[in-house]
Amino acid sequence: xxxxKIRDGAVxxxxxxxxxxxxxPEHQGYVAWLDVGNSPEVLPSTPQPVLTLIAARxxxxxxxxALEFGIFTDTHGHRYDVDERSRxxxxxxxxxxxxxxxxGIVWTDADNLPRTHTQASLLSLAGEILLWTDALHQHASYLxxxxxxxxxxxxxxxxxx
Numbered sequence: 053x054x055x056x057k058i059r060d061g062a063v064x065x066x067x068x069x070x071x072x073x074x075x076x077p078e079h080q081g082y083v084a085w086l087d088v089g090n091s092p093e094v095l096p097s098t099p100q101p102v103l104t105l106i107a108a109r110x111x112x113x114x115x116x117x118a119l120e121f122g123i124f125t126d127t128h129g130h131r132y133d134v135d136e137r138s139r140x141x142x143x144x145x146x147x148x149x150x151x152x153x154x155x156g157i158v159w160t161d162a163d164n165l166p167r168t169h170t171q172a173s174l175l176s177l178a179g180e181i182l183l184w185t186d187a188l189h190q191h192a193s194y195l196x197x198x199x200x201x202x203x204x205x206x207x208x209x210x211x212x213x
Contacts, residue, residue, distance in 0.1 A: 059095040116192040123162050131162040187212035
């Protein structure tokens, strides 16, 4: 069974009590429904704070993701790409370095400089990236907690370097 309701000036089609889609006021089904004497219930507006909260969470996640899949600086000051493809390559190199011991594996950093790594230094680099990634997620969680409690927060500061 179809029924129609109005929210924030928009006509919404409901099917079996569940919101299905927004339709035009000239929508044939809506006009026919009105013609047989039905009248739409007017729903309360979508609360603005809920929309603001959703947008603020999305902004925090976007900032975290931009950092997480951008550039990582290790403890030696070397910068490495950490996008998904680079992470997959590094994971493969760590695994293969255990299978095929080598005196040195040359890895090109984000500044296009060759960096020679041993199995131990590759594993260390992967570990540093893992800990940094965890710290990014922890900080995002902290910011979202402040947001949900209505506390002041700054999305631009406090992220791990």
